[in-house]
Each structure stands twice: as C-alpha cells, then as structure tokens.
Amino acid sequence: MKLTLWTYEGPPHVGAMRVATGMKGLHYVLHAPQGDTYADLLFTMIERRNHRPPVTYTTFQARDLGGDTANLFKDAARDAYARFQPEAMIVGASCTAELIQDDPGGLTEALGLPIPVIPLDLPSYQRKENFGADETFHQIVRHLAKPMPRTEAISCNILGATALGFRHRDDVAEVTRLLALMGISVNVAAPLNARPSDIARMGQAHFNVLLYPETGEGAARQLERTCGQPWTKIVPIGVGATRDFLHEVAAITGLSAAVDESALRLPWWSASVDSTYLTGKRVFIFGDATHAIAAARIAATEIGFTVVGMGCFNREFARPMRAAAKAHGVEALITDDYLEVEAEIERLQPELILGTQMERHIGKRLGIPCAVISSPVHVQDFPARYSPQMGFEGANVIFDTWIHPLVMGLEEHLLTMFREDFEFHDAAGASHHGAKAVARAEPVEAGVLHHRTPAEYLDKDEAAAVAVAVLGAPVWADAAERELKKIPFFVRGKAKRNTEKYAADRGVTEISVDTLYEAKAHYAR
Amino acid sequence: MSLDLPATLSGASGCRTAPVLKERGQREVFCGLTGIIWLHRKMQDAFFLVVGSRTCAHLLQAAAGVMIFAEPRFGTAILEEKDLAGLADANAELDREVARLLSRRPDIKQLFLVGSCPSEVIKLDLARAAERLSGLHAPHVRVYNYSGSGIETTFTQGEDACLAAMVPTLAGTTARELLVVGALPDVVEDQCLALLAALGIGPVRMLPARRSADLPAVGANTVFALVQPFLGDTHAALTRRGARHLAAPFPFGEQGTTAWLRAIATEFGISDDVFDRVTAAPRARALKAIAAQSVELQGKSVFFFPDSQLEIPLARFLARECGMTPIEVGTPYLHDALHGPDLDLLPSGPTISEGQDVEKQLDRQRAARPDLTICGLGLANPLEAQGFTTKWAIELVFTPVHFYEQAGDLAGLFSRPLRRKALLQAGAQA
Numbered sequence: 030m031k032l033t034l035w036t037y038e039g040p041p042h043v044g045a046m047r048v049a050t051g052m053k054g055l056h057y058v059l060h061a062p063q064g065d066t067y068a069d070l071l072f073t074m075i076e077r078r079n080h081r082p083p084v085t086y087t088t089f090q091a092r093d094l095g096g097d098t099a100n101l102f103k104d105a106a107r108d109a110y111a112r113f114q115p116e117a118m119i120v121g122a123s124c125t126a127e128l129i130q131d132d133p134g135g136l137t138e139a140l141g142l143p144i145p146v147i148p149l150d151l152p153s154y155q156r157k158e159n160f161g162a163d164e165t166f167h168q169i170v171r172h173l174a175k176p177m178p179r180t181e182a183i184s185c186n187i188l189g190a191t192a193l194g195f196r197h198r199d200d201v202a203e204v205t206r207l208l209a210l211m212g213i214s215v216n217v218a219a220p221l222n223a224r225p226s227d228i229a230r231m232g233q234a235h236f237n238v239l240l241y242p243e244t245g246e247g248a249a250r251q252l253e254r255t256c257g258q259p260w261t262k263i264v265p266i267g268v269g270a271t272r273d274f275l276h277e278v279a280a281i282t283g284l285s286a287a288v289d290e291s292a293l294r295l296p297w298w299s300a301s302v303d304s305t306y307l308t309g310k311r312v313f314i315f316g317d318a319t320h321a322i323a324a325a326r327i328a329a330t331e332i333g334f335t336v337v338g339m340g341c342f343n344r345e346f347a348r349p350m351r352a353a354a355k356a357h358g359v360e361a362l363i364t365d366d367y368l369e370v371e372a373e374i375e376r377l378q379p380e381l382i383l384g385t386q387m388e389r390h391i392g393k394r395l396g397i398p399c400a401v402i403s404s405p406v407h408v409q410d411f412p413a414r415y416s417p418q419m420g421f422e423g424a425n426v427i428f429d430t431w432i433h434p435l436v437m438g439l440e441e442h443l444l445t446m447f448r449e450d451f452e453f454h455d456a457a458g459a460s461h462h463g464a465k466a467v468a469r470a471e472p473v474e475a476g477v478l479h480h481r482t483p484a485e486y487l488d489k490d491e492a493a494a495v496a497v498a499v500l501g502a503p504v505w506a507d508a509a510e511r512e513l514k515k516i517p518f519f520v521r522g523k524a525k526r527n528t529e530k531y532a533a534d535r536g537v538t539e540i541s542v543d544t545l546y547e548a549k550a551h552y553a554r
Numbered sequence: 555m556s557l558d559l560p561a562t563l564s565g566a567s568g569c570r571t572a573p574v575l576k577e578r579g580q581r582e583v584f585c586g587l588t589g590i591i592w593l594h595r596k597m598q599d600a601f602f603l604v605v606g607s608r609t610c611a612h613l614l615q616a617a618a619g620v621m622i623f624a625e626p627r628f629g630t631a632i633l634e635e636k637d638l639a640g641l642a643d644a645n646a647e648l649d650r651e652v653a654r655l656l657s658r659r660p661d662i663k664q665l666f667l668v669g670s671c672p673s674e675v676i677k678l679d680l681a682r683a684a685e686r687l688s689g690l691h692a693p694h695v696r697v698y699n700y701s702g703s704g705i706e707t708t709f710t711q712g713e714d715a716c717l718a719a720m721v722p723t724l725a726g727t728t729a730r731e732l733l734v735v736g737a738l739p740d741v742v743e744d745q746c747l748a749l750l751a752a753l754g755i756g757p758v759r760m761l762p763a764r765r766s767a768d769l770p771a772v773g774a775n776t777v778f779a780l781v782q783p784f785l786g787d788t789h790a791a792l793t794r795r796g797a798r799h800l801a802a803p804f805p806f807g808e809q810g811t812t813a814w815l816r817a818i819a820t821e822f823g824i825s826d827d828v829f830d831r832v833t834a835a836p837r838a839r840a841l842k843a844i845a846a847q848s849v850e851l852q853g854k855s856v857f858f859f860p861d862s863q864l865e866i867p868l869a870r871f872l873a874r875e876c877g878m879t880p881i882e883v884g885t886p887y888l889h890d891a892l893h894g895p896d897l898d899l900l901p902s903g904p905t906i907s908e909g910q911d912v913e914k915q916l917d918r919q920r921a922a923r924p925d926l927t928i929c930g931l932g933l934a935n936p937l938e939a940q941g942f943t944t945k946w947a948i949e950l951v952f953t954p955v956h957f958y959e960q961a962g963d964l965a966g967l968f969s970r971p972l973r974r975k976a977l978l979q980a981g982a983q984a
Binding site for chain 1: 580581582583584585586587588603605607608609611612613615616617626628629630631632633634635637638644647648650651654655671672674675676703704705706708740741744748835836839842843846847913930931932933934935936938939959962963966
C-alpha cells in the first residue's frame, strides 16, 4: 500500500477513455462499478466537451456480484452496439472489475457483433493513465491498420494526440501547418478526431510524426513493424527543436527543411532589451518527460534562464529525462509523489516554476511564480483561443506564457530602485496580477499576495461605504460581528459594506444579526 | 405575502402514494467516497483514509478540485499488486501506513478507514482492522470503519454510512435531548441552533460534531431531527439506540424550514405565540428573498436526474414556493420514512423514479423538453449543447441552502441558469 493524496496520473482505463473520447465512431464498454462514471466529468468539464464520452459503464452494484456480472457486461455491450452503432468497439475492465475476473474480450466475442471488438488488458494495480492511452491506441492500430500502397504525394500520419491532452488540439493544427509548408499532407491524425475507418488506412502514409511519445510510441513502433513506416524522434516544442524536427522530416522525405519563419517572434522578443533581466533567472521544471525536456532546452538556450532542477512523474521516460538533466548539469527528479517535488522546490528556491497544475499550487503556497507546461492541468489550460506549444506559434505562446507571471523588466528595475518604499515594494508583486500593494508596516497574510481579488470585492458601493465611515459608521454588535466572520472571506468585505450602508440609510446605529440578514435580503437581487 | 402556514399533510394532492418508476441499468452517479470532501471539512480532527485503488484517489482529486492543495485531512492507501496477492500482509501494510500517518498528523483524533470497491471485493476486513488500530492508538485516536464503495453507496450515502458507523460508539444518556443529524455548513448550523435556542429548545446536540470531544450521547429519551434526506442507515442506527425520529419535511425554503421547526416545537410543547414571534421576521425575509429570486422560475418545468436524494424535497420547494412544474423527480434511493413528509407536500403530477437507466432517462428527458434540467456534471454540458438549460446538481450539496436565510440563495441557484440563457440570447440578437 502507498498513501497517496495527489496523483499525477489516473488509472489506465482513464487513458483508454482519453483515446475513445478523442476518436469518433468508436465505443468503449467498460466493466466498472457504480461511481466510476466520475471520469466523464474530466471530459465534459475540464475539456468542456459538448457530448458525453462514448463510454458505457456496466455500473455493477453489490447485489450484482452474486454471479451475473458477466451477463451484465454482455447486456451492456449489446445495448451499446444497438444504440450507438459504432464502427468498432474497445472493451475492458476497471480496477474493481479486474478483481472479479470476468473476461470482457471473451464475453463480447460470444455476442458475435458485426464490428471489430478490441479487448484491452490494462493492469490497474501496476500501470497508470499514460500507459493506458498508449496501450489502447497501440491495440486499435494493431487490430485495424494494415500494410497498403503509399499515397502518390508524400503524406504522413500524426500520432499521439488524445482527448484531455495538454494543448493537443492546437498542436495538431500547428504541426499540420508546418508540414504543409514543406509540401507534406497529413493522411491520418490519430487518435484525436480519427475514426476506426481512418485507422484502417494509416498504412498508406510514407512516415509517421510522433507528437507525444507518452501516448503514441506503442502505435509508432507497431506501424514501423507492420507497415514499414519510419517515425520522427524529435518533438517540435521550442524554436530549436522545431527546426531540428523539420530537418529530421527532410531527411526522411528528401524535401527541403527551409520554411517561412516570418510569423516566429520568440527570438526577437527574447533578444530585445526588456528581456535582459531574464538572464540567469533560476527555473525549476517538472511535468511529463516530453514537455519537461523540451521546456529545459527552451529555458536554457532560447530565453536564457538557468535550469536549477528538472524531473518527471512518468517513470517510463526516466532514462531520457536523466540524460537531459545531466546535460543541464542537474540531477533528474523522477517521482510521482508531489511532496518530494514540493520539498525539492523549497530547497532550490527557484524564481520561476514550470510545471503542472500541482506545481502551480506549490508555487502559490511558496509565493513563487509558475507557468503550466504539462498535464495534469485544470480547466483554464484548455483555452478558447489558439494556443499550441509546438511549432513557431507554439514558441510565441510559450514566451508569453512563461514571462507573464514574472514582473516585467522595467517594473522589476523600479522595484529594485525603490526597494524600501513603503507602498511600492517587491512584495506588492506583478502589477498585471491583481495583487494589491500592502504597505510595509502591515503584516502580510501568507498567500494573500497570490490570491486574485474577486471582482465583486470592489464595487460601486465603495464610495458609499467610505461616506458611511466618515459620517460615523453604525456599530457592530458582538453577535453580528461573529456572524460576519462566518461569511467566506472573499465576499465578507462586500457584505460588511452593504450592511453598514443599509444600516446607515435607515438610521440604525447598532448592527444586529437581524440587520445583517435584512441587508442580505435587501441586496439579494 | 401572508405568513399562513402551508396546508398540512393532505395525502390527496401529494405524491406519497404515487407509483414509483423503478429502474435498473447504467447509472451516472458518484460513489459514496465523495462524501469525504465535505465531511473532512466538518469534522475538524478527523482523517479519512480510503483503502482502494488509483481510481479512488483520482476520483477524490477530481471531486475535490482545488481543495486537494489545502493540506486536506484525507488520502488513499493505494492497493498494489502485492496487497492483492496475499491478504495477510495487507493488514501489516495498513498498520504501517496508519502509524506513519498518525505520527505525521498528531492533531488527528478520529480516523476513518473508508472501504472502496476493490477493498470490498477482495473482502479486506476493515472493520477488524479498525478495532485493532483503535486498540493500538488508544486513547489518543479512535478508529472507525465504513464503506463508501460504489457497489454499496451512491454519492451522499457516504455521509450516511459514516454517521451510521459512529452511532453504536456514542455514549449512552437518559437525558431528554434533541439531536440534529446531518452535516451542515457551519454558518447554517449556527442559524439552526440560534432558531432552536430562541424557541427555548435545548440542549441541542449535533451529529456530526465539529470536534470529537463534542460528540453527542444518545438514549431512550433522545429525539432526533434530520436535516439531510439521505440518512436512512443513520436513522435506523439511532432508532436501534432507542432514539425517536421526528418526521418532518426537510428545511429547504420558507415552508420547509417552518414545517421542520414546527415538528420540533410541537414535540417540545412550544406555544404558537412563541413560535410565531421567533419565526416571523426570518420567514418574512425568506419569502421576500424567494420572491426576488424566483421570478424566472414561475410556470417553468423542471426535470431531476438522480444524484443525492435531495431531489424530492427540492422539487417540493420549487413546486410550492417557486411556481415550477416538476416533470420527473429522479432519486437514487427512496426512503419512505425520510422522504414521505416531502412527498405529501409535492403536488401530484410528476413521475417519481428510483434508480436509473441513464440512456432511457435521457430519452424521457429529451421527449419532455423541460425548461430546466437538474443533473450531474457528466451530463450538463452535453445537454446544454443540445439546447437544454441545466443546473448542475452537485452544487446543491456543497452550497449553504438550508433554512430561512439561504432560501433566496437556493431559489437563485435554479434561476441563475435561466437568467443567463436569456441574457446570452438577448446578446446574440443585439
């Protein structure tokens, strides 16, 4: 047993869901207990999908364990086929169903459905989400892709993008655009937005572009074996890596790697004098290995930071991570325990953290700026706007994203000059982060600097409240004061002002608990 | 608005005797582990240790959102291959992890070993483990056990299982006391206690208590009132200890709160004069706030997918106090003794459904085209994309919604999606 609080990766069947939800015309029948449907929320909420994931859960309960769980599974698979008419089906078990040892593959085979049914073997007690996604995609390709004659013009497949992938939507678009600049069309991009019938024609591409080794390498190797397709080893995140990737593709295809770079702005932004202050800023990098290794190269060679620590949570990629860390002169941190990551950050005291949602919160706790470079991420990192990480536009996005949490150059200069100023001092933080400058004399509550002030905290009643204060504010009775303290801190200020204004308007001199709620009712609209 | 009391139980117009549509099939619900999210905030010296799989840890992480970073007092002991191979050492593993946890968090006084689907399926005896660990860590820490597994519990039933596990261990008493049962946000609990105190009812005990030192005693002279409709097992456990249940509608909205308080006041012989004097002002406030917040709800239809067992009392509130027409009221579980008083007050008409076959229920919802659909977050965005207006149900469990001062907020939770839809449509036409 291992005591766990935060987990960087979900169980492997969630990886299978990421493949199924990314694809179209594929249905996943998952043998799982009631409650496992929580995973739907990751797709409908965090990724904001406008449809339910194509997953049928058997949702067995205790009363079903008497022995008809196998029939439950068969019924669920039969109903799912009848209702959704998918082109192909994947079937498997979640951690609990693994223990009751029904055989989803065999059970579905017995139904004799007129579509390919692909059984998944995902060991829940050994492996995790990325393995689940990689293995699922690998099995789909193994079952459906066949050797075929090549397309007349040079084409490739793009491998590895899934649902719930960090910036996968826009990375695929950006890499497709890059390849088009070289004169290469995309045959199939999968799993994201592909159908099983598309998987069946992957064999006609000349080569494969592997975008995400974590979720596509199994399929790339499979296609190399069965269809003789070479695959790219360089992931185009950052300016240098993108240029290397283009040369790699040129070597595979014999085409020219010279493409139009007129929209690439990172090099000049980074060279301009406002960026001088970035030189040698100490950065700590953590995430999945692919994104962390790419980020370290950008940090060190394209922005001029000093990498003081780096690591990844996925052990499968420990070897390349160790090699990359060595090149930066640091020891790689390979762990899936966020407490170890936190301890390392605390020890190193970097000026910037590049990490996952978890590191964002560690940064918040320690008061260190942070930008997100890797899954797992929350809803704000599935943005509405175009924001790839790959290619030239990806480089532009990365520059803006990483620099934003830092104080701007000139601002930092002024803060240093007036370091001791009572209002304008370093602890006030970056001006574009909504942190309120606190006069030095006052103690600063831990963490307050990094809480955004909710907009509702500042409203047009401000002036009225000030007027009340001047005219002699109503007095708070002890009970009412205690009641006020129970209101969440981020609306307490507003409640206090509203109540005082309400009392003053009515000539009430002492505010009681009733006054507080009268005011609440009055302002309820 | 008048302050007349709602018509008392009038079976003729209610839903208590309506046939119930019972369904089995695919269910789109949380398991009982999710109860930990609010229980650990309520019980300040308790730690909840789930014995389960990576899926359990991932679920808690997904459900707890950003709370996961506030040093929460819960975690998952993730079962590994070796735990599945030989059960003998699962107990040794558990003892080691618990000892490590308690040494790191000396402030913990109550430890809950929470069973999950994997631990239940492999028949890991957590009840015995809890007894053994209680002995090992006495008197400083008391160790309880309950199951929050999906195979046994749905969403809020996790709280029920937790409280029911505590009842047998409560001290005995012969005092005639009122016990208020169900976890409430602190501010709401204080309002509840203030109202009861003003009525002259006391002492009042709470289950769960904020700290283990404040745990209530229970006995043959205890009467208890429930503030949550999902506490069936706790109700049974308290009844076994000799306590008597005060049946009442749940304190949602002005009518619900008044009826709930009146059931208690009647039991304790409080005069109508005192009752009216204490409740008049907050009732008037509640009515005013509901009126302001429910404008958009009048005459609209509503469809409830099953989620928390709050559906029936909430449908009663929306129908009687906000002018809505329920089409279907789905609940994961129907308990006559608990839901009966609210069913009596729910105007006849809607389908009452228990359990779920989610695909069939979605077909019914599509056919009914309700103005407002109350559902979980796995369905909300997909339904919005089909043109339906939804209110996500989980918020009704996490937000202060009980008693008078929250009545307007409660109506507002339902009216906000409709108001928003109107705003966005107005914007689209501009």
